[in-house]
Amino acid sequence: MPSTLLDYPTTLADLRESGWQTKTVKQEIHDNFLSQLQDGKELYPGIIGYDDSVIPELNIAILAQHDILFLGEKGQAKSRLMRLMSTFLDEAIPFIADPEIPLHDDPYRPITRRGRQIVADRAAEDVPIAWWGREDRYAERLSPGTKFADIIGEIDPAKLASGVSMSTEDALHFGLIPRMHRGIFAMNELPELDELVQVGLFNILEERDVQIRGYPVKFDIDVLILFSANPATYNRSGKVIPQLKDRIGSMIQTHYPLERELGVQILEQEAEGNADSAEQDPSVVVPYFMKELIEEISRSARTSKYVDQESGVSARLSIANYRTMLASARQRAAILGESPAVPRISDLGHIYASSLGKLELDLMGTHQMSEKQVLDTVLAEAIATVFGEYVDKHGLAEIGQIFSQGVKIEVGDMLPSSHYAKLLKRVPPVWDKAFEVNASENEAVRASCVEFVLAGLYATERISRSQSHGRIVYEV
Secondary structure (H helix, E strand, O other), X not given: XXXXXXXXXXXXXXXXXXXXXXXXXXXXXXXXXXXHHHOOOOOXXXXXXXXXOHHHHHHHHHHOOOOEEEEOOOOOOHHHHHHHHHHHOOOEEEEEOOOOOOOOOOOOOOOOHHHHHHHHHOOHHHOEEEEEEHHHOEEEEEOOOOOHHHHOEEEOHHHHHOOOOOOOHXXXXXXXXXXXXXXXXXXXXXXXXXXXXXXXXXXXXXXXXXXXXXXOOOOOOXXXXXXXXXXXXXXXXXXXXXXXXXXXXXXXXXXXXXXXXXXXXXXXXXXXXXXXXXXXXXXXXXXXXXXXXXXXXXXXXXXXXOEOOOOOOOHHHHHHHHHHHHHHHHHHHHHHOOOOEOOOXXXXXXXXXXXXXXXXXXXXXXXXXXXHHHHHHHHHHHHHHHHHHHHHHHXXXXXXXXXXXXXXXXXXXXXXXXXXXXXHOOOOHHHHHHHHHHOOOOHHHHHHHHHHHHXXXXXXXXOEEEEEOOEEEEEO
């Protein structure tokens, strides 16, 4: 085919001469997927941590030409995976360019009465052809509030008033699925879909036709249908009718990153997608242990007895907290005239704004704890976990001994890095071990290391602390 849409055939005669062949959308995706697989191309850009679990099953489902359900908790890339299915479509496909045809009718196999009439009654040179681009062949809908008319269709009163018979397709106003004929339709949160709409969906999945208000309007609808759902609601009796479950070809189970390092990779990837991210800003330096802490907060929440595990904890919690942490570091650097801006533990005091509302509490396990108290508990667990790993590696526990000599160290998100440097001049050389966690001679980075070690010693109950007006004093 030509290199640009402007050069594509514009009549049915030109299309036939070009050698273009029609395919079902599933066959089209199958062929393009197989070609990319054989060429060794990256099939799912941006998807991390699924290489040995989700991806192999998804590959088989695509090659089997199945409609697919992505089953997983929130923030497990279900929507991203569904949207990536459109990358296996052709760049564009031809359709009959007639304003009275409500969908993108195949010039070789039209399914509408108007389309069949145009192809039959006109010379091929007089049948206009336009092209439907890949990016427009994907549509999705969120289940809550979705009505039958939205995705299947409805009788159009205006057309009835003009004299059109209710039993003909001319009386219909098509919904999203018929309009996505030869494309991909995705339904998010399937269990929240009204039962009447579910009935319409399984009829399309099985028979590939639509029935509206009792009139069997036959269409050979060609569409790949994708679904997403949370396991807790999908498996709950009565939420999804059995006939619909039975007609979904493959169920792909997603999961959260199995290792913290994978979660950090996702965090870094999402940060790079933001033009203001630290990854693109040389004036911001983020110690790796701070990235680990942000990710560990989410990981701790996912196993916390105070958080509703059926709801899950999205990766968006990590991303929002990461950006809040960076914002606090930038503010300090701007006010104090420091460069680079380096996040510290004290910057995590601002993540309540970006965390509250993203954790759904287990009402049986919280014992009347507030969401802020639950977050405090999760944060302490995260610091203790990450710090414990660094203790094993660097022997940082020795630093706790200096506090038995009456040493007090004050930290805070608005204290200059020079404050920490002056304090450490009076502290034994054992502090040098603290700087092994992020090798740097920069005062701001060293200040971040100090706060990490102090917070870790407190989280592991080696020292105590007092807090007032945003500043913390660590002591025995």
